[in-house]
Amino acid sequence: MNTYNLLWQRILAELELTFSEETFSEVFSQLSTVHKFANDHVYVLAPSEFIKNRISRLYLSKINDLALKLHGSPIRFKFVTESEIVPEETLISPERNLSLKYRPGNLNATYTFDNFVVGKSNMFAFRMAMKVADQPGAVANPLYIFGDVGLGKTHLMQAIGNYILDQDINKKVLYVKADGFIEDFANLLKREQMDDFNAKYRDIDILLVDDIQIMGGATKTQMEFFKLFDVLYGQNKQIVITSDKPASELKNIMTRLTSRFEVGLTVDIQVPDLEHRIEILKRKLQSESSDIHDIPNEVLDFIASSFVTNIRELEGALKRVLFYCLTNNLDMTIESANEALEPLLKTKRKSDSLNENNYDKIQSIVSDFYQITLEDLIGKKRHSKYILPRHIAMYIIKTKYNIPYKTIGSLFGDRDHSTVLAACEKIDNDLKQDPSLRLAVDTINKKIDTFNKK
Numbered sequence: 001m002n003t004y005n006l007l008w009q010r011i012l013a014e015l016e017l018t019f020s021e022e023t024f025s026e027v028f029s030q031l032s033t034v035h036k037f038a039n040d041h042v043y044v045l046a047p048s049e050f051i052k053n054r055i056s057r058l059y060l061s062k063i064n065d066l067a068l069k070l071h072g073s074p075i076r077f078k079f080v081t082e083s084e085i086v087p088e089e090t091l092i093s094p095e096r097n098l099s100l101k102y103r104p105g106n107l108n109a110t111y112t113f114d115n116f117v118v119g120k121s122n123m124f125a126f127r128m129a130m131k132v133a134d135q136p137g138a139v140a141n142p143l144y145i146f147g148d149v150g151l152g153k154t155h156l157m158q159a160i161g162n163y164i165l166d167q168d169i170n171k172k173v174l175y176v177k178a179d180g181f182i183e184d185f186a187n188l189l190k191r192e193q194m195d196d197f198n199a200k201y202r203d204i205d206i207l208l209v210d211d212i213q214i215m216g217g218a219t220k221t222q223m224e225f226f227k228l229f230d231v232l233y234g235q236n237k238q239i240v241i242t243s244d245k246p247a248s249e250l251k252n253i254m255t256r257l258t259s260r261f262e263v264g265l266t267v268d269i270q271v272p273d274l275e276h277r278i279e280i281l282k283r284k285l286q287s288e289s290s291d292i293h294d295i296p297n298e299v300l301d302f303i304a305s306s307f308v309t310n311i312r313e314l315e316g317a318l319k320r321v322l323f324y325c326l327t328n329n330l331d332m333t334i335e336s337a338n339e340a341l342e343p344l345l346k347t348k349r350k351s352d353s354l355n356e357n358n359y360d361k362i363q364s365i366v367s368d369f370y371q372i373t374l375e376d377l378i379g380k381k382r383h384s385k386y387i388l389p390r391h392i393a394m395y396i397i398k399t400k401y402n403i404p405y406k407t408i409g410s411l412f413g414d415r416d417h418s419t420v421l422a423a424c425e426k427i428d429n430d431l432k433q434d435p436s437l438r439l440a441v442d443t444i445n446k447k448i449d450t451f452n453k454k
């Protein structure tokens with residue numbers, strides 16, 4: 001019996017213990033066959049549409065919870081009826097799959113729209129991704145998603161793939177990282193198996209190419225990808241691309257391709273604001289398989305304020321705090337979170353900052369620029385003539401050295417981290433609308449850079 005069949009039998013055994021005899025025999029007793037495993041889903045054959053719907057509506061989350069518990073890693077179940085299954089011969093033949101290392105299970109089922117937390121920074125990207133998933137090939141082709149590392153590009157892209165497969169299990173969704181594409185192309189070219197290459201990449205419905213910028217140096221691969229793009233595009237097959245830069249910035253490394261990317265729709269993902277980061281932490285807490293589902297708000301706030309630019313790091317920090325408090329039997333407080341995160345924060349500080357004295361220097365450059373005293377810059381006076389320079393100094397220190405808000409607060413007369421955070425976000429916002437502020441900040445930054453070079 002294969003692993004998934006075995007897993008299903010174990011789940012059935014648990015369900016039998018959970019439900020009454022009547023429910024069990026009515027709903028679950030005829031579900032013995034696992035049809036296949038693909039895309040991180042185990043497909044089980046349901047005897048009728050009625051049973052399929054009933055299970056999907058009422059029991060699926062229970063089944064998936066049991067699967068996680070028994071299997072140890074996330075795996076999802078899906079129920080299908082005989083009529084939904086296309087005979088295997090019409091799909092890519094199995095031998096071919098093997099020789100090509102074609103893994104239809106190349107999507108990670110945990111990346112879904114449901115668990116993608118939406119905020120200002122990713123709202124548009126999210127909406128467009130949903131539209132594309134709803135009507136592949138029809139609304140925006142290609143969809144080009146760009147943003148810095150760790151902000152959710154891969155998650156969103158795979159959510160599109162998972163959603164499409166949820167609607168129709170026979171859709172062929174191919175996810176590749178651009179380096180995987182380069183490797184496949186080089187291998188098959190060497191072995192003169194271009195037919196196989198084309199079979200793998202052209203006989204699909206949806207192509208998801210992650211981190212396209214990696215293809216920058218590979219001109220031959222780019223030409224092949226260009227051909228592939230045109231073939232798929234011509235057949236209205238949906239293409240989704242991610243990158244760390246907008247297409248316009250890739251022009252010098254992939255000229256021909258960027259013009260293709262620009263025919264579709266470009267969306268970007270920005271750094272989430274504090275509120276959004278806290279929401280992400282809350283959602284991760286709910287899904288964590290640990291016993292702790294509740295952390296005091298101030299601790300969440302502390303974590304979210306310390307990890308700003310990368311959601312992967314933010315998640316990592318949360319896990320670290322949970323683990324630290326659990327194993328050391330500590331209450332969740334800012335102090336214990338700080339202890340847990342100290343090693344991470346220390347390396348962050350080291351790599352980001354030069355030395356403490358530079359903070360003093362930034363403060364004095366800013367106060368010189370605005371012709372106020374250092375004392376007033378740091379002090380408590382609430383006159384606007386002091387507040388703006390104070391906020392600018394905080395903002396510059398944050399952007400240059402990325403130290404925790406709390407630490408910055410300590411440089412400004414022990415202000416608390418939420419004050420500093422609010423100041424930084426305000427300046428960040430105002431800069432977008434106020435050219436004279438932009439000019440001032442640029443000038444100050446130049447002065448600081450000149451000083452640092454000395």
Ligand code: ADP
Nearest residue numbers: 115116117148149150151152153154155311312
């Ligand atoms: P990228 O591809 O942009 O480098 P990823 O998609 O790999 O980033 O995201 C990094 C991590 O952060 C993943 O674990 C992902 O699930 C998580 N993540 C990113 N954005 C969100 C979001 N909006 N909501 C929930 N989790 C997110």
Ligand code: MG
Nearest residue numbers: 153154155210
């Ligand atoms: Mg990625």
